[in-house]
Amino acid sequence: MSVFQISSSTPLYSAAWTPSSTGSYAGTCIFLIVLAALFRGLIAGKHILEHRWLDTELDRRYVSVRGKPTESERISTDSDAKAATLVSERGVEEHVRVVRRKRRGGAAWRFSVDLPRAGYVTAMAGVGYLLMLAVMTFNVGYFLSVLTGHFLGELIVGRYAQMEEH
Template structure:
């Protein structure tokens, strides 16, 4: 009894406004699977290749974009190492009021100036400040602003590559992979320490 009431209620409902799945065009279905069309837009309708050479140019652009993305990761790794080196060099501080070891030795000897070699080379009026744990580097405009800009660049390039892949165009997909391969081949050795 309940089934009959339900089926009569369903028959009185208005038809859905969108066409059923079987009536959808094959073009809209084709974009949901990998395909080899050379007329797929990239990023906007204005960037739609209309010839094989335009499609090849778009694929070359994606190769370059993939290589730039991988190169920007290498640039970030290089900059991180430079910023860490600069921070570690800042750990040498002048100790006020403490006589240098060379002065103490020269006072004990004939009064001749003495140059004392230590493990850091020629002794200076500095001490190495050390901490037991790896500290978080202090916030600096000269480091953190370029770091943030590099992260935005890496992320933006990555999202552009992702959008190209989401077209499900086989040529675009292979171009992105080829660009990442090329970028890794050229700059991968710079990111090796950063990733481990």
């Protein structure tokens, strides 16, 4: 039966990483705080990257096909388009309709997006599993260190990671 314990000589990840003094135990706890805060930073970073990749996808230019309406024709008939008046570099007022292309279905698979995303998520999973293993030692200090790191990470970068996944 597993129970929480307060030993300051609980190994972390391997027998070689066994704190032998109060100072080394504190150092291990600080490491876990930083690792958990880094994990929260990785979550925020993924959110930022997803927005950047989506913006790139929506702003991508496509080739028009004969017989199909052009983007400007589609915009002129779009009820969600907003009329705007812009002043050009020469001081001339130009009336334009502004609309952002809507995303229909999933984005196309792109090597330049999906490979970095897969690597990033793999790194996130690795850090998450390291934190999970630390908590699974049932050491109260390690457990509280991971929670403290999550708290500090959320406090620092939480506003950048407003999304559904965790």
